[in-house]
Amino acid sequence: MTDLIQTERDGATLTLRFNRADKKNAITAAMYAGLAQALKNADSDASVRAVIITGSGDAFTAGNDLKDFAENPPKGADAPVFQFMDALASFRKPVIAAVNGVAVGIGTTLLLHCDLAYAVPTAKFALPFVNLALVPEFGSSLLLERFVGLRKAQELLMTGETFTAETALSLGLVGALVPAEELLATAKAKAALLATKPPSALRQTKALIRGDLAEVKARIGTEAKVFGERLQSAELQEAVSAFFAKRAPDFSRFE
Numbered sequence: 001m002t003d004l005i006q007t008e009r010d011g012a013t014l015t016l017r018f019n020r021a022d023k024k025n026a027i028t029a030a031m032y033a034g035l036a037q038a039l040k041n042a043d044s045d046a047s048v049r050a051v052i053i054t055g056s057g058d059a060f061t062a063g064n065d066l067k068d069f070a071e072n073p074p075k076g077a078d079a080p081v082f083q084f085m086d087a088l089a090s091f092r093k094p095v096i097a098a099v100n101g102v103a104v105g106i107g108t109t110l111l112l113h114c115d116l117a118y119a120v121p122t123a124k125f126a127l128p129f130v131n132l133a134l135v136p137e138f139g140s141s142l143l144l145e146r147f148v149g150l151r152k153a154q155e156l157l158m159t160g161e162t163f164t165a166e167t168a169l170s171l172g173l174v175g176a177l178v179p180a181e182e183l184l185a186t187a188k189a190k191a192a193l194l195a196t197k198p199p200s201a202l203r204q205t206k207a208l209i210r211g212d213l214a215e216v217k218a219r220i221g222t223e224a225k226v227f228g229e230r231l232q233s234a235e236l237q238e239a240v241s242a243f244f245a246k247r248a249p250d251f252s253r254f255e
C-alpha cells in the first residue's frame with residue numbers, strides 16, 4: 001500500500017491518516033486505492049471496532065489531487081476513487097473524522113459518511129466543485145441537505161465559498177471543536193467508548209441512521225457520470241490551469 005496513507009492500530013481502533021502534508025494531503029488515485037483496501041480489510045476484521053480518519057501536518061485534505069483531475073481522471077466505475085467512496089459509504093462500523101485542518105472537496109463530503117466528526121477551531125471547509133467547473137460528488141447533492149438543510153446546501157454547493165469551523169459546527173457538519181493538541185485523543189476516546197458497545201446493535205444503529213444505502217449509491221453513480229463529463233470540459237482545464245498558475249480563473253468566454 002502507498003505510504004501516503006498511514007495506518008495505525010491502537011487496541012480496537014484503526015487510524016487512517018492522509019500522509020502528504022507538503023501537498024496539503026491532496027488525494028491521488030493510489031491514495032484512494034490504499035484507503036479503499038484498508039476500509040475493506042477493517043470491515044471484515046472483527047478485531048477492528050472503529051476507524052478514525054485524520055490528516056498530517058496542518059491539513060485534513062485539500063481534496064482530490066488537481067493534477068490527477070486534469071491528467072489522470074478516473075476511468076470507469078471501478079476507478080480507485082469510486083472504490084473508496086463505495087467502501088466508506090457501505091462501511092458497517094463507526095467512522096470518526098478528526099479534522100485537523102483544511103478540508104476541501106471530498107475532504108468535506110467524506111464527513112457526510114462518517115458517524116462522528118471533530119475539528120480544530122482553525123479548520124476551514126469548502127465544497128468548491130462549481131469553481132472547478134465540476135459538480136457535487138460522493139452523494140453530497142443528496143446528503144448535504146440532510147445535515148444542513150436545503151437552503152444552506154444550495155448556498156455551499158453553488159457558491160463554493162470557504163467556511164469556518166464555527167460555521168461547520170453550527171451547521172452540524174462536525175459535532176464539536178477541539179483544540180489541536182486534544183483532537184486525536186478525543187477521537188480515540190470516542191472510538192474506545194464505541195468499542196465497548198455491542199457490535200451488532202451498533203452496526204444496526206448506524207445502518208438505520210444511514211437509511212437507504214441503495215439510494216445513496218445510486219446518487220453517487222449519477223453524480224459520477226456528470227462529474228466524469230465535466231472533467232473533459234474546457235471549463236475545467238481553465239480552472240485547473242488557473243490554480244497551478246496561482247491566478248484567478250476566467251470563465252467569461254464560456255456560454
Ligand code: COA
Nearest residue numbers: 022023024026062063064065066067102104105106128129
Ligand atoms: N491538488 C494538487 N496539489 C495541491 C492541491 C490539490 N488539491 N491542494 C494543494 N496542493 C499543493 C499546491 O499546489 C502547493 O504545491 P507547491 O508547494 O508545489 O506549490 C502545496 O499543495 C501547498 O498548497 P498551497 O495552495 O500553497 O497552500 P495554502 O495553505 O495556501 O492553501 C488550500 C491550501 C487547500 C486552501 C489550497 O491549496 C487549495 O485551495 N487547494 C485546492 C483545493 C481544491 O480545489 N481541491 C479540489 C476540490 S474538488
